[in-house]
Amino acid sequence: MFILITYDVSTVEKAGRRRLRRVAQACKDYGLRVQNSVFECKVDAKNWVLLRARLLEEINEKEDSLRFYFLDADVTFEHHGTKKPIDLEEPLIV
Amino acid sequence: MKQNTLYLTTQGAYVSRDHLTLKIEVEKELKLAVPIHHLESVCIFGHSLMSPPAAELCWEHGVPINYFSENGYFIGRWEGVPNTSVLLRRAQYRVADDRRASALIARQCVAGKLQNSRQSVLRSARETTATEERDRLQSCATDLASLLRMLEHVGDLDEIRGMEGQGANVYFGVFDFHLRQQRDDFSFRVRSRRPPRDAVNCLLSFLYALVRHDCIAALTATGLDPFVGYLHAERPNRPSLALDLMEEFRPLLADRLAITMINRKQIGPKDFAPREGGAVEFSPTGRKAVITGYQTRKQETVQHPVLEQQCRIGQLMLIQARILARHLRGDIPEYLPCVLR
Numbered sequence: 001m002f003i004l005i006t007y008d009v010s011t012v013e014k015a016g017r018r019r020l021r022r023v024a025q026a027c028k029d030y031g032l033r034v035q036n037s038v039f040e041c042k043v044d045a046k047n048w049v050l051l052r053a054r055l056l057e058e059i060n061e062k063e064d065s066l067r068f069y070f071l072d073a074d075v076t077f078e079h080h081g082t083k084k085p086i087d088l089e090e091p092l093i094v
Numbered sequence: 095m096k097q098n099t100l101y102l103t104t105q106g107a108y109v110s111r112d113h114l115t116l117k118i119e120v121e122k123e124l125k126l127a128v129p130i131h132h133l134e135s136v137c138i139f140g141h142s143l144m145s146p147p148a149a150e151l152c153w154e155h156g157v158p159i160n161y162f163s164e165n166g167y168f169i170g171r172w173e174g175v176p177n178t179s180v181l182l183r184r185a186q187y188r189v190a191d192d193r194r195a196s197a198l199i200a201r202q203c204v205a206g207k208l209q210n211s212r213q214s215v216l217r218s219a220r221e222t223t224a225t226e227e228r229d230r231l232q233s234c235a236t237d238l239a240s241l242l243r244m245l246e247h248v249g250d251l252d253e254i255r256g257m258e259g260q261g262a263n264v265y266f267g268v269f270d271f272h273l274r275q276q277r278d279d280f281s282f283r284v285r286s287r288r289p290p291r292d293a294v295n296c297l298l299s300f301l302y303a304l305v306r307h308d309c310i311a312a313l314t315a316t317g318l319d320p321f322v323g324y325l326h327a328e329r330p331n332r333p334s335l336a337l338d339l340m341e342e343f344r345p346l347l348a349d350r351l352a353i354t355m356i357n358r359k360q361i362g363p364k365d366f367a368p369r370e371g372g373a374v375e376f377s378p379t380g381r382k383a384v385i386t387g388y389q390t391r392k393q394e395t396v397q398h399p400v401l402e403q404q405c406r407i408g409q410l411m412l413i414q415a416r417i418l419a420r421h422l423r424g425d426i427p428e429y430l431p432c433v434l435r
Contacts, residue, residue: 029114030129047131088132091389093101093382094118094125 001048004069005031005039009059019058023066026054032085042088097134101385102142103378105164109136111147130155135311139381140164158314160307171310179317185422186335190322197251199338199421199429200325204258205245206342206431211265212238213435214345218272218353227271234268255325258341265345269294272353279363280356289373293366294352296374297384301348302340304388305411309336309343312411316419339414342431347391347407355387400430 005027009020027033030051031041043051052068059066079085100116102109108119116133118126130151136159138144144159149172152159158173189195212235219231241261248254262285269282282294290296310333313320323334325341355361365380376384392408405413414432421429 025113028112028127028129030131043131086126088128089098089393091101091386092098092126092128093385093389094104094107094120 001041001043001045002071002073002075003031003041003043003048004071005041005055006067006069007037007055007059008065009037010063016060016063019060019064022058023055023064026051026058032088034085035083040085098128098132099389100128100133100136101139101389102137103139103381103385105141107142109142109144109148111145111151114151116148116151130157133157135160137162137307158311160311162303162307173314182317182419182423183319185424186318186322189422190324190328193251194249196324197249197254199418200251200254201245201248202429202431203325203338203341204254204261205242206433207258207344208238208242208245208261209431209433210342210345211261211349212242213433214272214350214353215265215268222271222274230268231271234264237264251325258325269349273356275357275359276362289369289371289375291372292374293363294356296366296376297352297355297361298348300376300381300384301352301388302344304385305340305343305348306333306336308408308411309333309339309415312415313339315412316415318415318419318422339411339418342414342433343411346432346434351387351391355384360387396434399433 007023007027009023010016011020024033024037027039027041030043030047031039034040041048041051055066100118102118104120104125106120107125110117110119112127114131115127115129116136117124118128133152133155135157136144136152138159139162141164149159153173156173158171160171161169163169189199215231215235215238219228219235222228222231238261241257241264245254245257248257266282266285270277273280273282280292280294282292285298286292286295287299290299310320313335318335320333320336322328323336323338326332326334326337328334361380361383365377365383366374367377368374392406394407395404396407396410397403398405398410398413400417401413410432417426418429420426
């Protein structure tokens with residue numbers, strides 16, 4: 001599954017800043033950060049269940065917003081400018 | 095979900111754990127952060143460090159860590175508790191003690207190698223324009239075909255090994271004619287290893303090491319013991335079964351890729367460096383180019399001749415290991431090597 005995750009977490013209070021960190025960490029564990037609050041995740045069904053549950057656990061439904069976009073295999077996109085992410089299915093050589 | 099292999103070839107890279115990701119740093123600069131579920135194995139060439147928590151993360155997710163020397167010599171492997179398919183292993187050992195049954199599997203491995211070699215030689219014969227070379231390639235293909243016919247009637251292990259050697263001689267005798275580009279820089283006379291003495295041998299040895307690693311991984315994942323083989327005699331520290339499984343993949347995966355990379359000039363003389371005493375080894379850029387080529391090739395899909403299913407080339411070794419396991423368990427009468435068009 002190819003899923004795009006975007007979020008807005010309120011950072012007015014200290015608790016909100018903590019939620020923001022934890023939401024970002026959950027996304028980082030399963031996907032690639034493409035922009036500040038935007039992650040692309042390629043996950044199988046099992047990992048998707050884990051990630052989704054973890055994110056829903058973290059956010060505060062009254063203050064934060066979380067959106068999942070389910071992208072098909074044949075989705076296309078263009079990238080311009082900085083922060084170009086790597087493709088985790090290409091050869092990974094350091 | 096395509097899972098990937100992480101290759102570390104930069105000396106002095108440091109891998110640490112950040113929650114569920116592996117962070118790869120070179121000289122304190124972050125190069126890559128990979129979520130662990132994207133990986134199926136990690137290969138470290140030469141000196142890179144992995145922190146204990148990072149190794150533990152790999153272990154938790156069943157990702158083996160493989161260590162190679164800088165030049166691709168397989169040193170060792172770190173993985174969690176192996177899966178305990180005791181019954182399969184016992185079946186494997188029983189066949190190893192039975193010379194007739196061993197010969198049956200060994201013969202199929204050699205048959206697979208000869209057929210794939212023949213296909214490769216015929217392909218180059220079709221593609222060349224020089225008449226004399228075409229004739230040499232075609233006569234090589236004829237020789238391989240007659241060896242294949244003779245192989246059917248051979249039931250003795252030593253004879254099978256002899257025919258494998260004959261096949262290799264014929265095959266490497268015309269190896270030069272596969273190349274259509276860069277012939278002066280990549281001339282091939284004879285197969286040499288430990289150490290490889292020219293660029294082609296260096297390239298072949300490195301690719302064989304990569305294939306061998308994948309075969310060991312595939313056999314281990316299937317629950318077989320990679321060190322007890324049939325065609326290759328047992329010796330301490332020799333992954334005989336992996337070498338058996340490899341035979342059919344040498345022409346198919348390694349040799350073909352070497353030829354393609356030279357012909358497409360994806361690799362050139364600048365990617366190799368001579369060493370004292372006549373050995374030739376890769377430069378760091380050359381090594382990266384070959385691994386990239388190998389990984390890209392493994393992502394291509396083909397039709398499996400026996401299963402009649404589309405699969406990635408990288409999966410073929412695992413599929414073949416499972417076919418072998420089915421034969422050892424007695425589910426199918428003989429091992430069927432993978433022969434592509």
